[in-house]
Amino acid sequence: MTAATLSQPSTVPVQFTPRPARGAPATLTTACSSCHLKELCLPCGMSGPTVDRLDGLRFARRRVKAGQPLYRAGDAFQFIYAVRSGTFxxxxxxxxxREQVSGFSIAGELLGLDGxxxxxxxxxxTALEDAEICAIPYDHLMELSTGSPDLQKAVGRLMSREIVREHGLMLLLGSMNAEERLAAFLLNVxxxxxxxxxxxxEFHLRMSRAEIGSYLGMKLETVSRTFSAFVQxxxxxxxxxxxxxxDLERLARTVESRVH
Known part of the structure; x- marks a missing residue:
């Protein structure tokens, strides 16, 4: 094992916690139907019976420390990860x-569909702050979706959302100048x-200027200069x-004509 390998933070295996028996003490589990993020996450737009079906999903919750990878490129695909808290x-x-930043995910959004x-x-x-996720086994999700059109549609929506995100990035990198790119990024956040x-x-950005620059296809100096221009x-x-x-309206006008 090389020194470089030793210096890399390791991923933590997902550990499933069996559902407690009736009357047993509560464990670190949350049903989809009662989750505070259900209107943003997998159950979004589903009817009551379909959400109840999701409550049978066998998933685990896991905490991820800041700087720790949830998964790495090349790792076997097993789970879809729902972000409960934190930023990835x-x-x-x-x-x-070089490392190219391809996106940032926050609470209520999903990770792992690239597999x-x-x-x-x-x-x-990689977690940009201490975070928590739900690890949803993809094979089990597919089993539950058999015979459930609503659940199948929900999974399709998730994949579509990834495609839309990719198209948004292409628009940013392909046709916008520096001010338009940063304005579009801030408006998205x-x-x-x-x-x-x-x-x-008013919000706190968990990513660095360098990470924003990598995502937007801008040099660090350009990101800093553009932030300063917006302040001025x-x-x-x-x-x-x-x-x-x-001034949200004026910031929006910075990219409005280009998006149209």
């Missing part, structure tokens, strides 16, 4: 060895915060990673 960075290894095509994960997912009932205009224009207040959007 997905990244790909470029041909020259469906080849049976192995194409990316690495704002909208995701709003959907969760959090402030859409009266669009933002920035205190390290803490962001306060002062």
């Amino acid at each position: 960075r997905s990244s790909l290894a470029a041909a020259d060895g 469906l095509a080849q049976g192995r994960h194409a990316s690495t997912a 704002s909208q995701r915060m709003k959907v969760r009932g959090w402030s859409p205009s 224009q009266g669009l933002l207040e920035v205190d390290k990673r803490h962001i306060r959007i002062l």
